Amino acid sequence: MLWNRKNFGNNRNRIEGLKAQLGIVQQKAFSEENFIQERAIKEELEITLLKEEMYQHQRSRLNWILYGDRNTSLFHATVIQRRQRNQLSKIKDSDGSWISKENEINDHLYDYFSSLFKSSGSRNFDSLLQKVDCYIIDEMNKGLT
Template sequence: MSDADFQRQRTIQEEIEQLWKEEELYWKQRSRVNWLQAGDSNSRFFHLTTIQHRQKNRVLKLKNDRGVWIYGEKNLRMEFEKFFNNLFHTSGPRNWEGIIYCIPAIVSEEMNRDLLAPFNEEEIQKAAM
């Protein structure tokens, strides 16, 4: 890319950033107009807006993976739980042998025997002091 092209690209990026700032300012000012027209946060306008958002975002029915429509809060909850349980469930045992053989052994057989040996009361008292 030539210097002129690079400079033109930079100029366009700066113009885009300026337009984004202007758009953000526009929406900020527009929200202020709504605020001034409708009143404070305890007004009927904001309560109705919140209720409208809740109704819009509410899931009333859902088609499951078998193509069956699910209705009702309890049934929907169970379907969501089943979906995410299946999503985050392992698909079976893993074969780790190929990977384990690549890891160098740090604990010797003797160390492992000592670690697996039953402990006695004297060792407990010594550790507790």
């Protein structure tokens, strides 16, 4: 633990501090000095985020090495925890009522996103295409097709 703090510091505290500094700099009026300072903070934040990501990755590997082979419940607990964290348990429909059954949620999401990509307008683009200059002549078009 001491080695970790000495070599890596507390990445989470550093990340929060850098985000706060970035917010302060971004609220200031634009100037070349502020721009350079913002870029430096962003670079340092990116490096610190990468350090934290590497640390968490190594820590998860260490936990797996220490406990994974002896205890398969660790594996199952992490899988179950991840699955539950990313699961949608209920959703509010357009009427404001809650839907909690899985098949109804799936149907509602399918209908909603399907309607986003449907066109209800006119499909006649002739007037628009009249304003576009033609660069490919019929002979070129025959060669292309």
